Amino acid sequence: MSARQDGPPPAGDTGAGIGAGAGGADPDATHFGFRTVPTGQKAEKVAEVFDSVASRYDVMNDLMSAGLHRAWKAFTVRHAALRPGMKVLDIAGGTGDLARAFAQRVGPEGEVWLTDINGSMLGVGRDRLLDEGLVLPVAQCDAEALPFPDGRFDRVTVAFGLRNMTRKEAALREMYRVLAPGGKLLVLEFSKVWKPLAPAYDAYSFGVLPQLGRLVAGDADSYRYLAESIRMHPDQPSLGALMEAAGFGRVRWHNLTLGVVALHEGVRFS
């Protein structure tokens, strides 16, 4: 079955380009925002971004999105269709918004793992959950080489994380591998915005965001990277195709806030 969307199509090209994980020709080069970097250096540069923003990450999310990230995550949680007892892996889980919501739904007989490659982000997340009385298994790991056995989870989620990964195809294959047959992957990510909104969105992303980052987090560059990395990420159909190539079936997506964000879903059938 081919990928499909459930809303009006955003206009524009794929945004996918050179390098490993981006569908291009040169396996030794990839994107870091608008820059081309050796593939082996991207993870280090992404780590610098999240080390820098971890302590102000949550407040910046609320400010940048005017609180909308909460609605996008709530939509994701609803689409996860969790039942008590389910096993869930949250990849690139950062400060734990999704993991916390999942834990409430799967109950004490279920299992929710909060994972991320970045120790600073994971530390903020773990402490936040502990402060709320939630003790979840936490693991620092790379989505491109997950330390879990095949077929371990009923749901795998990744919110605003895939864009930062060097080899998206490898990460998606890993997500497929650790899902049980019948399990579902949910990918929440910035996507290709509805074309008429693009000029205003660009002005906001490249004008306002870095300034907000400078004022609130003392770091304009990381928020410039955010704006650039969104432009370089595969658009809705391209990400759908990557998911199908990784083995997922019944791939579809929902455009949220006119395509600013999209939630992709795919099922592992066998």
Ligand SMILES: C[S@@+](CC[C@H](N)C(=O)[O-])C[C@H]1O[C@@H](n2cnc3c(N)ncnc32)[C@H](O)[C@@H]1O
């Ligand atoms: C924008 S944050 C998203 C955090 C959280 N999921 C949320 O929605 O608020 C992106 C996260 O992706 C993580 N990340 C980047 N590359 C990763 C990789 N290869 N494997 C696992 N996590 C990764 C970063 O460390 C960071 O915490």
